[in-house]
Amino acid sequence: MNKRPTIQMVAERAGVSRGTVDRVLNNRSYVRADVRERVLNAIREVGYLSPREAHRQAGTGQQLPPVRLGVVLPNWAGPFRDEVTRGIDAARAVLAERGAQVRVCTCESDIPVETIDLLDELLSWGAQGIALCALNDLTIEAKVNEMAEKHIPCITFNSDLPESRRLCFVGQDYAKSGRIAAELLSKCIPQEAHVLAMVGNLEYNGHRTRLDGFCARMRERGFYAEQIDVVETYNDYRRTYNKVTEALQNITGLRAIYMANRSVTGCVDAVKAAGMAGKIRVIAHDMSPRRKTMLQEGSLDLTITQDLYRQGYQPLMLLGDLLQKQEEPATDQQSASISIICAENIE
Numbered sequence: 001m002n003k004r005p006t007i008q009m010v011a012e013r014a015g016v017s018r019g020t021v022d023r024v025l026n027n028r029s030y031v032r033a034d035v036r037e038r039v040l041n042a043i044r045e046v047g048y049l050s051p052r053e054a055h056r057q058a059g060t061g062q063q064l065p066p067v068r069l070g071v072v073l074p075n076w077a078g079p080f081r082d083e084v085t086r087g088i089d090a091a092r093a094v095l096a097e098r099g100a101q102v103r104v105c106t107c108e109s110d111i112p113v114e115t116i117d118l119l120d121e122l123l124s125w126g127a128q129g130i131a132l133c134a135l136n137d138l139t140i141e142a143k144v145n146e147m148a149e150k151h152i153p154c155i156t157f158n159s160d161l162p163e164s165r166r167l168c169f170v171g172q173d174y175a176k177s178g179r180i181a182a183e184l185l186s187k188c189i190p191q192e193a194h195v196l197a198m199v200g201n202l203e204y205n206g207h208r209t210r211l212d213g214f215c216a217r218m219r220e221r222g223f224y225a226e227q228i229d230v231v232e233t234y235n236d237y238r239r240t241y242n243k244v245t246e247a248l249q250n251i252t253g254l255r256a257i258y259m260a261n262r263s264v265t266g267c268v269d270a271v272k273a274a275g276m277a278g279k280i281r282v283i284a285h286d287m288s289p290r291r292k293t294m295l296q297e298g299s300l301d302l303t304i305t306q307d308l309y310r311q312g313y314q315p316l317m318l319l320g321d322l323l324q325k326q327e328e329p330a331t332d333q334q335s336a337s338i339s340i341i342c343a344e345n346i347e
């Protein structure tokens with residue numbers, strides 16, 4: 001008789017500890033994205049079922065009903081797109097074995113009507129639940145509320161729509177991550193210094209919340225609002241480069257740059273071109289191969305990471321559990337794990 005797959009079998013197949021498997025199964029403390037994917041692949045390969053899953057299947061003897069799930073992504077490239085897509089693909093593979101189809105639509109701009117058109121496209125396709133990362137816009141909120149009226153759940157990820165009737169939010173505690181950035185930066189510069197705070201687009205709740213957390217903690221640390229210059233860059237390299245160049249020329253006492261967005265390369269390149277490398281502290285968020293190089297060469301001091309893979313994976317799994325098993329998420333799925341990476345602890 002074949003032995004029922006166990007956590008130990010999954011651990012051996014993935015080459016990790018049983019504790020790591022448990023953390024992946026329960027979405028507990030931080031697990032590196034590539035390790036998480038390896039564990040999930042091993043779970044599928046050995047056919048492991050959690051005790052609750054096994055009990056449910058044994059008790060019902062029924063297959064789960066087929067469902068259609070949609071995802072709407074913003075027009076962001078780089079590590080966000082790569083890691084979130086890997087999470088989506090992993091969830092798609094798990095859900096396919098449960099009779100679920102997943103369709104992904106990607107915006108080409110930040111225009112709200114495009115997001116609404118893609119939501120309508122998914123609804124026409126037959127989506128019964130949707131995972132959404134979008135602008136904090138009244139028309140998009142209204143569309144989410146309209147879907148809720150029709151009993152089509154929406155889970156937001158990475159950037160929230162907190163005033164809408166979305167089911168829950170999956171992402172980082174952005175206020176906390178912004179406060180951590182301020183705590184670190186405030187200890188690296190003089191009390192009278194000026195700071196340039198760059199954000200991608202304040203219409204994204206995640207960007208705005210991160211910046212709000214940063215500014216609030218800077219004030220608590222004794223820095224006045226007048227010492228912090230806020231600039232939107234729309235995650236564009238050239239705009240970021242130009243705005244940093246202008247700030248270095250025109251802001252007296254500028255000693256640090258906080259990158260609450262992407263386009264960190266544009267910032268670092270401008271600092272280098274101005275001959276200010278090593279004289280301006282730079283703190284950013286998230287990780288990429290380019291950001292790793294910046295940390296190693298010293299042009300970027302610190303970066304604060306989040307689990308983007310999980311943000312692609314978790315919303316679809318929660319929607320699948322809701323629609324196929326009638327299991328509602330208890331609350332927002334904000335990750336408490338925030339990692340601070342510098343040149344000395346790059347994995």
